[in-house]
Amino acid sequence: MGTTKFDSLEEYGLNVKILPSNDQVKELQTILRDKNTSRSDFKFFADRLIRLVIEESLNQLPFTKCLITTPTNAVYxxxxxxxxxxxxxIIRSGEAMEQGLRDCCRSIRIGKILVESDADTHEARVVxxxxxxxxxxxKVLLMYPIMSTGNTVIKAVAVLKEHQVLEENIILSNLFCTPFAxxxxxxxxPQMKILTSEIYHIAPNHFGQKYFGTD
Structure with missing residues (x-):
């Protein structure tokens, strides 16, 4: 990887970006993976990592130049x-990321998708x-914290595309994902942007249960 804040990971595709690994991010990831972390601590540190990912996801959205006047009548x-x-x-674990997005963009509109797996075939379906x-x-920030197989996200994106959302207008905001996913x-x-904090062969699949206290 290069020296820019966000680098494309060529192994996974040009539109995959990852948070740089620093001590703060690594500590948050460690706490969230530790089985001994209490539920209150888990939620607190999860919210911190979510905020970092959301902030950087917003950096992927387009900006326009503008001129404003300061209180001293200077033009900036x-x-x-x-x-x-x-x-x-993506319900339910994706809902954990909603407050982080609202904290950054308080008037932003948020939609929801519920994807469930069939009890017999284990095939994901949108309900x-x-x-x-x-x-x-x-432009759509699709929020889903844990990707192990990618099946749920694939179904969700397919529904967005059915609603005429352009693939290049979708940014997947994710905390943990496996290389396979x-x-x-x-x-x-391939045209959708994916932003994650970590790519690792084992994802913390207990995230949703621990965050919402249903474990």
Missing amino acids: EGLSYQKGNCGVS YARFPEDISRR IRTVGAAF
């Missing part, structure tokens, strides 16, 4: 988000989806 050339962004969480009516014209999702949707 700055940046503002282009209009038309929204979030979509519920609710989006802003104009989602086809929006990121290869699978990247191959299925």
